[in-house]
Amino acid sequence: MTLLYLTAFVFLARLVASAQNLTVDLGYARYKGRGLSDGIAQWLGVRYAASPVGSLRFSAPQDPEAVDGVQEASQHGPLCIPTGDSPAPAGTSEDCLFLDVYAPSASKNSTGLPVFVWIQGGGFNTNSNANYNGTGLIQASGTGIVVVTFNYRVGPYGFLSGQEVLKGGSVNNGLKDQLKVLNWVQTHISKFGGDPKHVVIGGDSAGAASVTLLLSAYGGKDQGLFHAAAAESQSFAPMLTVNQSQFTYNNLVIRTGCASETDTLACLRNLDTASLQSENFNTPFPTAQKAPLYMYGPVLDGDLVLDYTYRLFHQGKFIKVPVIFGDDTNEGTIFVPKNTSSVSEADTFIQSQFPNISLVQLAKINNWYLTENQTRQFPHAKPYWRPAGNAYGEIRYICPGIDMSTVYSQAGVNSWNYHYDVQDPDAEASGDGVTHTVEANAIWGPQYVSGTPPSSYFTSNAPIVPVMQGYWTSFIKTFDPNPHRSLDSPEWKTWGVGNESYHRIWIRTNQTAMETVPTDQQERCKYLTSIGTDLQQ
Structure with missing residues (x-):
């Protein structure tokens, strides 16, 4: 009997130690991951930025607020709200700035592993490749990499532009969400066994467009956030200037009944999500006959996106790292x-x-x-x-x-x-x-x-x-x-x-x-x- 109790005690002790080993302290919060039977550990629904609601709607991502206790990282965070669906689909929310980390279960005790940060597509109007599971890639690598996936704001929540937004908020916020993740990786990925000095970004469609935009961000200024890039079906959509995209702001203000307000941006921010989402749909560009597939997207802001992608690359204004395109x-x-x-x-x-x-x-x-x-x-x-x-x-x-x-x-x-x-x-x-x-x-x-x-x-x-x-x-x-x-x-x-x-x-x-x-x-x-x-x- 004594041996049986001892065996049970050792087993429970190992379970407790394993759970503690998968609890990661990020400073602003502690997240407890889950070890799977296939040798992979996962941390799902990790907040990387403050909830972008209320006064933070149409603003650049901010640092997360500190929370007490240990957070269970066992479920994906909600997806960001897409354009063209009203009411907002189940499983989506404005409070959507979450990421997932997948790593070999023993990676926290090993030297830093290469990191793959995946940027999903969706035409900058939806999160279309959400919640991909990194298990297959990690197993194919011989349990030799760490994988990060995440949501970023899309549609007007991430890409509304116009002079009012530029002055009272921020433009290109969906791209800034991506940069927030890459900075988060630099600060925290070593706690999951990853090497912040060996980060590869990848993505498909709008995610691959994001790769090219990050390669040419700030005119190709290398901030050391990544060290190679893989773009699948890199998408070169037309990009407007802030002034050219003013029509999207004006139309949204008119449709939501905010045109009579002195501060139209404040009016948009004060709308409940359902009211804003009911008017979140594409309209034709001023010189076109029909609505495009994707109306909202990155704009030339004179800072993060200095010029058209073709022009920046042909002027040599891009980060020089190994690349895959296809x-x-x-x-x-x-x-x-x-x-x-x-x-x-x-x-x-x-x-x-x-x-x-x-x-x-x-x-x-x-x-x-x-x-x-x-x-x-x-x-x-x-x-x-x-x-x-x-x-x-x-x-x-x-x-x-x-x-x-x-x-x-x-x-x-x-x-x-x-x-x-x-x-x-x-x-x-x-x-x-x-x-x-x-x-x-x-x-x-x-x-x-x-x-x-x-x-x-x-x-x-x-x-x-x-x-x-x-x-x-x-x-x-x-x-x-x-x-x-x-x-x-x-x-x-x-x-x-x-x-x-x-x-x-x-x-x-x-x-x-x-x-x-x-x-x-x-x-x-x-x-x-x-x-x-x-x-x-």
Whole structure:
């Protein structure tokens, strides 16, 4: 009996010690994480900034308030409220500035591990890749990395702009939330076993746009917040100046009944969330015919975002760290309406997204993408859906990634580019093809994303998962995708310069190999890059 009690006592003592070991003191709060049976520990719902409500609505993120006691870090924090949904969806809140940390259970007792900070996408209007689980990446790394994911403000909560906001609050707050996280990582990640001097940022879509904006933030001033970057489907949307975005502020003030108030910003801040959210929807840009997919987003503020992304990079105003850029074959298909039945409808869609596009530029694009011989028949789709998707995909995603790789290689910085072409049978049959950001399922592991992966990622395309995880975890650990790539994966060579440029890796299940960007795509991208600043990219 004595031995039984002793055994039980030792077991309980170990449980208590384990729980104490997973309690992290951040100064402003103590959070108790949870150790999982797979050797991974997680801390969910860790507050990284004060609640951005009341007087802090439309303001830069502030330090969290101190709280007493130990906080259970066992549930994700609420997501930030998206544009276009009223009432606000369940599981969302203005009080949304939380992050999650995933680490090997023994990492707190080890030397600092490389850190991967993931920035989710959503067009700066929603948190669309929320609550991804870092377990798959950590296991693929040989339990050799720490992963951080987080929410940031979107829509008007994160990106409302105008003179009143500039004077009485702050613009580009969603980007400032991201910087707040990176500063939090510098201060606290060592308490989770991470190395603040070895941080890799990554993201997809608007998260990848965020990567390019952080690389060029403050004109490329390196504050030591990260040391390499990976951008998946980097999105180059048009960016307005503060004055150009005044219409979004004015419209919101009018719709919410605040136009009669002397202090319209105070009126907006005093609205309850439901009243503000009922008027949170996209409207057309002043020079466009229809509302864009995403109206709110980063603006040129003369400080954090000094100029258009294309211009900053071509002027050399960017942080020089190893980078990955890349895209999917059919970037535009999920965005263009499937009932696009004519060139005029396709042009209206493109103009709605890029309102400064000229008729001469549209004609050039039409001759490349929107001719009758480019049309194909797909189920439940009109003939110009796929051609318009091809145009939009290259304008906004593919060609910017190609240009970024060129800029970095010309600067003498290691730059890798990928063309993700893993074909899912259902997506191919529908015409969607290899869609925007679908590679995230392979990078994280299909069981660890919050959306619904293509079913083939559990069957015929399952072999692509270790390939992508090998490249990504190697890059996270060494700033190079090759040293720890998976067995039998080909060497991923850099983009190259001069006559040896335009080298990227073509990724398809059991066929992955290096390729050179086709000359016709090079030609189209050179033109689209040349008009990028005209399109305010």
